[in-house]
Amino acid sequence: MKRLSLNLLDAEAAYYAWVAWEQEESREKHARRLRTRNKRRRIQAKLKELETYLGSRHCAAITQRGSPCKRTRRLQVDHVNGRDWTPRDLEYECRLNKYLAEAKSGVPLRWLCTHHNAVDGNDRKYGRGKYAA
Ligand SMILES: [Zn+2]
Numbered sequence: 001m002k003r004l005s006l007n008l009l010d011a012e013a014a015y016y017a018w019v020a021w022e023q024e025e026s027r028e029k030h031a032r033r034l035r036t037r038n039k040r041r042r043i044q045a046k047l048k049e050l051e052t053y054l055g056s057r058h059c060a061a062i063t064q065r066g067s068p069c070k071r072t073r074r075l076q077v078d079h080v081n082g083r084d085w086t087p088r089d090l091e092y093e094c095r096l097n098k099y100l101a102e103a104k105s106g107v108p109l110r111w112l113c114t115h116h117n118a119v120d121g122n123d124r125k126y127g128r129g130k131y132a133a
Helices: 003-055 092-104 114-125
Strands: 076-077 109-113
Touching: 003 092, 003 109, 076 114, 092 109, 109 114
Parallel strands: none
Antiparallel strands: 076 109
């Protein structure tokens, strides 16, 4: 009988330990969700702010046929006069901060779709002059 009650106590202790662990887990999950949500909001706000400097979000390139590209998806920020840093070295939000700081200090930036940014980058790399835009 004594042994049984001891086991019951152990089971109870284990149960409460598990409840505490669960609560800790869900707190952690909740905190993580809040962090990512806040981050997403900060990023949205920064993109909006960037829009005030670079204009509405569409590709600024002129295609070879002479018509504007105007693509609105998968846009990247292009430095019209080139840059001396690698965007990939910075985390996304840091990169946005840097773009914002540059835009505020008057560095010419523009939106380019991934295609036209790649074309522009290749032309720069292989010395074919700047892509018309
Ligand atoms: Zn484009």
